[in-house]
Amino acid sequence: MKIGLLAIVFLASLIIGFLNLENKKKSDVLKKKMQDRINITKRINAINQSTYNKHKISKLLITLLEEFQLHNDVQPVLTETELVKIEKQLDLTLPLSYKLFLKYFGYGGNWIxxxxxxxxxxxxxxxxxxNELDEKIELDNKKIKVDSLLCLMPEDSNGGAWCWLTTEDTKDGEWPLAYYSLSNKKLNYKVQNFTEWLQILINSKGEVIRELDFDDELGSG
Structure with a gap:
C-alpha cells in the first residue's frame, strides 16, 4: 500500500513539474513576444521621428516592422558608428535606402x-x-566586373543572388541591383534601387526573382 502511495505521489510530482515547465515556456514565449512588440514600436517611432520620415523607403520599413511576425531570424539593427565602420571596410558609400533598412529594421534575416x-x-x-566566373559578367550587353558586385544575399533557394551594381554612377547614390542566375551565368532583371526591390518583396511576400521571372525563363519556379 505504501509503495502504491509513493508511486502516486511521485507520478503526481512529475506531472506538476511538467505542467510548471510548460507554463514557464509559455510565459517566456509571451514575454518575448511582448518585448518584440515593444522593440518594433520603438523602431517605428524612431522612423517617424527621424529626418527621413518622408523618404519613400520609410513607409516600406514600417510595413516590414508591422508584419514582423512573418519574418524569421531578423538580425539586430546597426548603429551609425557600425555603418561608418562597414563603409570604411568596404571602401564604399552604401545607398541611403539600404542604410535606413540596416538602421531601423535589421542587418539581415534568413526569412524576410x-x-x-x-x-x-x-x-x-x-x-x-x-570563383568559377570570369573576371566580367554580362548585363544588358555590357560587361560588369564580378568583384564589384556586392551581394544582397550570398545565395537564394535557386542558387542565384541579387547583387548591387556598385560601380554604376547615379545622381542620388542609389545603386541598382541585378539578379545573378545559375541558369544563364548572367545578371538579369535589373531594378533601379533597393527601394524598388523592397517594394516588390512587400507586394509579393515571396522571392523577388520569382515575381519578376513570371515566365520562368530562369527556372526559378
Missing amino acids: YANSIGSIRDRSFLSDYR
Whole structure:
C-alpha cells in the first residue's frame, strides 16, 4: 500500500513539474513576444521621428516592422558608428535606402517574408562564392566586373543572388541591383534601387526573382 502511495505521489510530482515547465515556456514565449512588440514600436517611432520620415523607403520599413511576425531570424539593427565602420571596410558609400533598412529594421534575416537578405557584416561579393566566373559578367550587353558586385544575399533557394551594381554612377547614390542566375551565368532583371526591390518583396511576400521571372525563363519556379 505504501509503495502504491509513493508511486502516486511521485507520478503526481512529475506531472506538476511538467505542467510548471510548460507554463514557464509559455510565459517566456509571451514575454518575448511582448518585448518584440515593444522593440518594433520603438523602431517605428524612431522612423517617424527621424529626418527621413518622408523618404519613400520609410513607409516600406514600417510595413516590414508591422508584419514582423512573418519574418524569421531578423538580425539586430546597426548603429551609425557600425555603418561608418562597414563603409570604411568596404571602401564604399552604401545607398541611403539600404542604410535606413540596416538602421531601423535589421542587418539581415534568413526569412524576410520568403526571401533571404544576407548580413552586410559578411560583406560578400559575387566573386567570393562564385570563383568559377570570369573576371566580367554580362548585363544588358555590357560587361560588369564580378568583384564589384556586392551581394544582397550570398545565395537564394535557386542558387542565384541579387547583387548591387556598385560601380554604376547615379545622381542620388542609389545603386541598382541585378539578379545573378545559375541558369544563364548572367545578371538579369535589373531594378533601379533597393527601394524598388523592397517594394516588390512587400507586394509579393515571396522571392523577388520569382515575381519578376513570371515566365520562368530562369527556372526559378
